[in-house]
Amino acid sequence: MVKICCIGAGYVGGPTCAVIALKCPHIPVTIVDLNQDRIDAWNSDTLPIFEPGLQEVVTQCRGRNLFFSTAIDDAIRAADIIFVSVNTPTKKNGLGAGFAADLAYVEAATRRIAAVAQSSKIVVEKSTVPCRTAESMRRILEANSRDAIRFEILSNPEFLAEGTAIADLMQPDRILIGSLPTPEGRKAQHVLADVYAEWVPRPQIITMNLWSSELSKLAANALLAQRISSINALSAICEATGADVDEVAYACGLDSRIGPKFLKASVGFGGSCFQKDILNLVYLSESLHLPEVAQYWKQVVDLNEYQKRRFAQSVVSRLFNTITNKRLAVFGFAFKKNTGDTRESAAIAVIASFLNERAHVHIHDPEVSAAQIELELVQPGVCTQAVYDAQVHRFADPYEAAKDADAIVICTEWEQFAQLDYQRLYDSMHKPAFVFDGRLILDAPKLRQIGFQVEVIGKPAAPKPGFNA
Numbered sequence: 001m002v003k004i005c006c007i008g009a010g011y012v013g014g015p016t017c018a019v020i021a022l023k024c025p026h027i028p029v030t031i032v033d034l035n036q037d038r039i040d041a042w043n044s045d046t047l048p049i050f051e052p053g054l055q056e057v058v059t060q061c062r063g064r065n066l067f068f069s070t071a072i073d074d075a076i077r078a079a080d081i082i083f084v085s086v087n088t089p090t091k092k093n094g095l096g097a098g099f100a101a102d103l104a105y106v107e108a109a110t111r112r113i114a115a116v117a118q119s120s121k122i123v124v125e126k127s128t129v130p131c132r133t134a135e136s137m138r139r140i141l142e143a144n145s146r147d148a149i150r151f152e153i154l155s156n157p158e159f160l161a162e163g164t165a166i167a168d169l170m171q172p173d174r175i176l177i178g179s180l181p182t183p184e185g186r187k188a189q190h191v192l193a194d195v196y197a198e199w200v201p202r203p204q205i206i207t208m209n210l211w212s213s214e215l216s217k218l219a220a221n222a223l224l225a226q227r228i229s230s231i232n233a234l235s236a237i238c239e240a241t242g243a244d245v246d247e248v249a250y251a252c253g254l255d256s257r258i259g260p261k262f263l264k265a266s267v268g269f270g271g272s273c274f275q276k277d278i279l280n281l282v283y284l285s286e287s288l289h290l291p292e293v294a295q296y297w298k299q300v301v302d303l304n305e306y307q308k309r310r311f312a313q314s315v316v317s318r319l320f321n322t323i324t325n326k327r328l329a330v331f332g333f334a335f336k337k338n339t340g341d342t343r344e345s346a347a348i349a350v351i352a353s354f355l356n357e358r359a360h361v362h363i364h365d366p367e368v369s370a371a372q373i374e375l376e377l378v379q380p381g382v383c384t385q386a387v388y389d390a391q392v393h394r395f396a397d398p399y400e401a402a403k404d405a406d407a408i409v410i411c412t413e414w415e416q417f418a419q420l421d422y423q424r425l426y427d428s429m430h431k432p433a434f435v436f437d438g439r440l441i442l443d444a445p446k447l448r449q450i451g452f453q454v455e456v457i458g459k460p461a462a463p464k465p466g467f468n469a
């Protein structure tokens with residue numbers, strides 16, 4: 001019987017290994033982290049992350065074959081398979097700052113494994129890493145291995161999306177397992193494949209070489225983000241011509257070569273990975289002396305910045321070119337619906353512009369706390385503590401957030417925003433009352449009937465009489 005340890009109890013390590021524990025009740029799974037508060041939360045009734053279905057999975061397995069702990073060394077020693085699922089943020093300083101992935105956490109975890117292991121291990125790269133990171137991990141492990149201990153490194157990137165993590169893990173499109181083309185590497189691949197085969201059909205468990213597996217993860221995220229930037233670029237053309245971006249996306253998505261997914265125009269993509277992973281790909285391309293390739297992928301991120309800026313500027317220009325001292329109700333702070341995660345959320349850049357124009361920003365998000373909002377906004381390049389204290393307010397109730405406001409600005413596609421009583425919201429707002437829909441989720445014609453001035457990304461400003469707009 002294999003035993004599993006996962007280093008890193010975050011958005012990936014927690015849900016991924018909880019589902020392994022659920023699907024493989026005979027395998028003991030211990031998830032460890034340096035962060036005591038995070039581990040305490042995993043052991044409590046209030047999990048550290050909000051993810052539909054996660055609580056049920058954890059409750060079913062915790063204490064049976066799923067354990068959360070800070071006893072990292074004990075868990076490493078006991079395990080046969082060790083997932084490294086630590087954060088790999090964009091480097092802030094030094095060589096490659098602003099582009100390259102910071103591998104300090106991966107290296108620290110790898111060194112810890114080398115230092116404390118007393119038997120052979122399969123070390124699984126679960127974090128998203130630059131192509132050939134496994135090579136550095138292998139060298140660290142081999143340089144520090146003693147006696148007859150052997151380490152096999154596998155790349156097993158994770159493709160879950162937040163908000164649908166449990167469904168994605170239960171029914172993944174594919175599982176990738178990369179290894180070195182050695183008999184030992186292949187054997188390790190089989191051991192990990194057997195774990196997934198407990199619930200994933202064998203044809204969906206794909207084995208390949210290590211470097212292809214590492215690069216496939218960066219490539220998948222780059223391709224997904226590229227689709228969003230493409231449709232967002234088209235949204236600007238739609239606004240300028242009277243075309244409707246939803247109709248264009250629908251028409252293009254019906255082409256089976258294109259497909260309908262990831263063509264929803266928006267205020268811009270957010271989340272901890274798309275931008276980080278594309279910048280990582282840009283850095284990799286530059287390091288490989290491929291400047292044209294680097295420039296190509298960089299444009300996906302640049303377009304995303306442009307989209308956020310364009311949306312914020314349209315709010316200012318429609319509100320008579322000034323929002324100073326005006327109240328703006330921002331609905332949604334998370335980077336997408338069904339998560340409380342705010343990393344790189346488009347709302348942050350949009351709100352930063354509003355604060356810079358000295359507006360008062362009233363924020364409502366069903367899953368994001370005031371403390372989290374403050375953490376994200378009181379940052380260099382966003383706002384100071386004094387500006388935050390004077391201009392930002394968080395409301396649990398959307399109706400309170402919109403009271404006396406000049407505009408409602410939709411930044412996250414929470415479904416409940418479409419169900420609100422817009423007549424009630426309208427009645428409590430300054431007139432003319434505006435709605436800026438950065439997620440294309442509201443019924444614009446209905447809002448216009450109520451009296452709202454409505455602006456929707458990628459849509460004609462208002463229906464034109466005589467045209468079927």
Ligand SMILES: NC(=O)C1=CN([C@@H]2O[C@H](COP(=O)(O)OP(=O)(O)OC[C@H]3O[C@@H](n4cnc5c(N)ncnc54)[C@H](O)[C@@H]3O)[C@@H](O)[C@H]2O)C=CC1
Binds near residue numbers: 007035
């Ligand atoms: N968030 C997501 O939806 C996805 C993330 N990924 C990738 O998975 C990796 C992890 O991402 P998240 O789970 O979002 O990060 P996270 O920041 O939520 O979790 C990482 C955890 O690792 C812990 N940690 C760091 N160094 C450690 C060490 N040496 N020993 C023990 N614990 C340590 C941190 O305390 C933290 O709790 C990243 O490489 C990310 O790119 C991949 C797919 C999806």
Ligand SMILES: O=C(O)[C@H]1O[C@H](OP(=O)(O)OP(=O)(O)OC[C@H]2O[C@@H](n3ccc(=O)[nH]c3=O)[C@H](O)[C@@H]2O)[C@H](O)[C@@H](O)[C@@H]1O
Binds near residue numbers: 162268273336
């Ligand atoms: O590596 C990762 O971290 C993960 O990144 C994304 O998952 P995630 O960022 O959680 O969420 P997505 O559903 O991809 O959404 C990302 C952003 O794009 C936006 N989006 C998405 C789809 C779309 O059509 N339009 C659009 O603007 C979302 O609102 C969100 O801000 C990928 O979808 C996952 O496969 C991957 O594992």
